[in-house]
Each structure stands twice: as C-alpha cells, then as structure tokens.
Amino acid sequence: MxxxxxxxxxxxxxxxxxxxxxxxxxxxxxxxxxxxxxxxxxxxxxxxxxxxxxxxxxxxxxxxxxxxxxxxxxxxxxxxxxxxxxxxxxxxxxxxxxxxxxxxxxxxxxxxxxxxxxxxxxxxxxxxxxxxxxxxxxxxxxxxxxxxxxxxxxxxxxxxxxxxxxxxxxxxxxxxxxxxxxxxxxxxxxxxxxxxxxxxxxxxxxxxxxxxxGYDQEPQEIKFSLALKACIISIRDIPKGQYISYANEYFCDRDTTVAILNIGYADGLGCKIHKDSYLIIKDTKCPILAINMDYLYIDISAIKHQLKILDMIELFGPNSLSLEQHASMYNITKDEALTKLNALRVKKIVC
Structure with a gap:
C-alpha cells in the first residue's frame, strides 16, 4: 500500500x-x-x-x-x-x-x-x-x-x-x-x-x-478540480497538561486525541501555521496543532470515534477547504500552495 x-x-x-x-x-x-x-x-x-x-x-x-x-x-x-x-x-x-x-x-x-x-x-x-x-x-x-x-x-x-x-x-x-x-x-x-x-x-x-x-471556486460554474489528501498514520490520546511536537510547540489544556498525518513542510506545506488553522474532516472543524518536516498534528477529539489509522484526509479540495483557505493557513499564496508540492513525495493522479 x-x-x-x-x-x-x-x-x-x-x-x-x-x-x-x-x-x-x-x-x-x-x-x-x-x-x-x-x-x-x-x-x-x-x-x-x-x-x-x-x-x-x-x-x-x-x-x-x-x-x-x-x-x-x-x-x-x-x-x-x-x-x-x-x-x-x-x-x-x-x-x-x-x-x-x-x-x-x-x-x-x-x-x-x-x-x-x-x-x-x-x-x-x-x-x-x-x-x-x-x-x-x-x-x-x-x-x-x-x-x-x-x-x-x-x-x-x-x-x-x-x-x-x-x-x-x-x-x-x-x-x-x-x-x-x-x-x-x-x-x-x-x-x-x-x-x-x-x-x-x-x-x-x-x-x-x-x-x-478551479482555484477560486468562483463563479459557481467553475469547479475546484484538485484535492490534496494525506493518510492518518498514528492516533494518540494525549492527557491534559502534556505538550506535543518540538520545543513544546502545543500545550494540551484538556485531554486531546491527536491524529498524525503523513504530510509536512518537506512536502510543500508552509513551515508556520496560523493559530486558528484547521482542516474540515467529516464536516467538522479539526484544529491543526503543529507541523513537522514529515507530519501534521490534527486535533480529532470531536470525531475520534469516526476515524482510524490509514484513513485518507482531504486537506483541500471540493469536499473540504478551498485552495485559498488552505494557503492562508500557512501564510502562502495559492500558486505557492500548488507549486511547492514536492514532486517526489506527493503523488499526482488523474481520476
């Protein structure tokens, strides 16, 4: 696989x-x-x-x-x-x-x-x-x-x-x-x-x-034809009071279920994320907590019973965020968000 x-x-x-x-x-x-x-x-x-x-x-x-x-x-x-x-x-x-x-x-x-x-x-x-x-x-x-x-x-x-x-x-x-x-x-x-x-x-x-x-999904007749997806490769229950990621990047002020996606800044995401960044997973806003070279940390506490390891998660696409919303999470432009996607690590497929 x-x-x-x-x-x-x-x-x-x-x-x-x-x-x-x-x-x-x-x-x-x-x-x-x-x-x-x-x-x-x-x-x-x-x-x-x-x-x-x-x-x-x-x-x-x-x-x-x-x-x-x-x-x-x-x-x-x-x-x-x-x-x-x-x-x-x-x-x-x-x-x-x-x-x-x-x-x-x-x-x-x-x-x-x-x-x-x-x-x-x-x-x-x-x-x-x-x-x-x-x-x-x-x-x-x-x-x-x-x-x-x-x-x-x-x-x-x-x-x-x-x-x-x-x-x-x-x-x-x-x-x-x-x-x-x-x-x-x-x-x-x-x-x-x-x-x-x-x-x-x-x-x-x-x-x-x-x-x-279909970058902007505007006007309505224009449809966003691309979807970026990454796989859940770990799910961790982090107790209240614990830190996650390098340099204690994020403090869990409550019990938190964290999904680790196999995508990071080496794949073309920005190195920095805005405080209020999130993904849309199963119609639910799931906060992005931290990013590493190879991994993205997502708070899935609200839907933890609906997800499992090896599930594919859409970061942007017709069923989640627009490219503009996705790019803004990392303080980059829409063109950067696409052209930075690593040719060796991120596979592109026609469907």
Whole structure:
C-alpha cells in the first residue's frame, strides 16, 4: 500500500471548467500554460487530461518544451519568456511560437528564422514591467519585423491587475485594444481572472490555467478540480497538561486525541501555521496543532470515534477547504500552495 500524500486531478471537473470558459469566450482559443510543472500537478497529467480540450500550450522554460515533445505534443507551444537562438541550435521547431520581448530576441529571430509566414508574438508592456515594449517601441519593432518579411504577428500582453477586478484592469485592457486597433493585429492578454470578466474580448487566445483547475471556486460554474489528501498514520490520546511536537510547540489544556498525518513542510506545506488553522474532516472543524518536516498534528477529539489509522484526509479540495483557505493557513499564496508540492513525495493522479 502506498501511503504517500496525493493530489487527485478530477478530469471531469477540468473538462467542465474548459467548456464553461469556451462558452464565455466563444471567439477565442484556449492556451494552457504548463509552467512550474503545470502549476505543480505535473505536465504529463495535465497533458493527459487537456490534450483534446485545449488548442495550445504555453511554457516558461525550455525543459517544459522537451516534456511536451516527449509526450507527442503537436499543438502550438508558445514560449512566454522568448527563445534565444542558442536554445534550439538556431532552428526553432515548427510548432513553437516565440514571444519577442526585447531587442536581442527580435534580432535573433530576424537573423535565424527563415519561415516568414510562421506565427510570432510581439510583447506589449501595458503595465507589468517584466517583458516587452511600451507603445512607441512596440510600433517601431513591429515595423522592423514587417520590413524583414514577417506578417503573421500577434500582439501579446499581460494584465497586472486581473485579480483586482474589471474596474482596476480596464485602463490596461483599453491600452491593448487601442494598440491592436491601430496596428490591426490579433491579440491575446487574458489570464484566468480576465477570462472570467463579463466581456468577450474576441482574442486569439485566452490563458485561463488556474480557472481550468478551479482555484477560486468562483463563479459557481467553475469547479475546484484538485484535492490534496494525506493518510492518518498514528492516533494518540494525549492527557491534559502534556505538550506535543518540538520545543513544546502545543500545550494540551484538556485531554486531546491527536491524529498524525503523513504530510509536512518537506512536502510543500508552509513551515508556520496560523493559530486558528484547521482542516474540515467529516464536516467538522479539526484544529491543526503543529507541523513537522514529515507530519501534521490534527486535533480529532470531536470525531475520534469516526476515524482510524490509514484513513485518507482531504486537506483541500471540493469536499473540504478551498485552495485559498488552505494557503492562508500557512501564510502562502495559492500558486505557492500548488507549486511547492514536492514532486517526489506527493503523488499526482488523474481520476
């Protein structure tokens, strides 16, 4: 029996989320960004679930391209941080679309890319301050590409305030749409929160990765498709007046039944827990008392007769805490909560 912690990926909920996003953005193709090992859940797993459901993949590192290639991916692969000529020995694969966000990338692309009809994306910095060009330089480099014979150019951008809502994002969206109109370019700018705004921006691609996984469980139609589970490997009755864990971390002011789960900060949980942290087990709030490298201490006094050793406990998922609630217990972000899950110690499975 494998007692490793697991992340379950519910393929039916992933499919449901993609269908909802397609209906909400009927004029746009869907790109899934597999950066950070597909947000910690495994590129192989995400590819298995989404290959017939999405139109393209996005990558941040060259290693991610080789994983997709090994899986037989023939869909377009968009390289978010650009491709320096050396990455592919000066010959970019046919299905790889680079995003050009600095002058060296443009210089190399013009020098080494022979296929003038191949799609390329030019990065417009609308306010992220990470890659790309402001408006005047964008137009200058656009003409440089056109003068070199390239015609299949898409405007790429990234909204920095998507999670702050439409009102905070509108000025950036307006900048992009205005430039797209002026240059007559196709465009893509929507990450997950922007893809869920009540507008169809008619983009070439949307990039709704966390929405596909269902991070926020909002709106109601978006379903959280992931569940982190760990096994009870010990149950102890601790008498009143005893301490538990290192450095007397927790004092039992009453008789307490403690379940030890086989998951700890070495698996990707945060090292520190908030005082009022808890899990939802059998519809009951069960306080988290302490965390070690390999173990989590849970007060199960209220439901001790309903649990036994080897029971699997859901830390986050559709039947327990949201990813945001889980992350807040350890003072980390939602993205951290997923990408930190140890690839060797936490198994990811598709169900």
């Amino acid at each position: 494998n007692l490793s912690p697991i992340v379950e990926i519910n393929s039916k909920l992933v499919k449901s989320n993609i269908e909802y996003l397609r209906n909400k953005n009927p004029h746009s193709k869907i790109m899934f960004i597999v950066k950070a090992n597909a947000y910690g859940v495994g590129i192989e797993n995400i590819y298995k679930v989404t290959n017939n459901l999405v139109d393209a993949y996005g990558i941040a590192r060259i290693e991610e391209y080789y994983v997709l290639k090994s899986l037989g991916c023939t869909k377009d692969i968009i390289f978010l941080s650009g491709i320096y000529a050396e990455c592919f020995d000066f010959k970019i694969p046919k299905n790889v679309i680079p995003i050009l966000g600095n002058e060296l990338l443009i210089k190399d692309y013009i020098k080494y890319e022979d296929d003038k009809s191949k799609q390329v994306m030019l990065d417009f910095d609308c306010g992220m301050g990470r890659f790309g060009f402001y408006k005047d330089d964008f137009i200058k480099h656009l003409y440089k590409l056109k003068n070199a014979g390239f015609s299949n150019i898409t405007l790429f951008s990234h909204i920095p305030t998507g999670y702050n809502g439409f009102d905070k994002s509108k000025k950036y969206i307006d900048k992009i749409l205005s430039l797209a109109t002026q240059t007559k370019l196709k465009y893509t700018f929507s990450n997950s929160p922007v893809s869920l705004f009540s507008y169809d921006f008619q983009q070439e691609y949307i990039r709704p990765c966390s929405a596909i996984l």
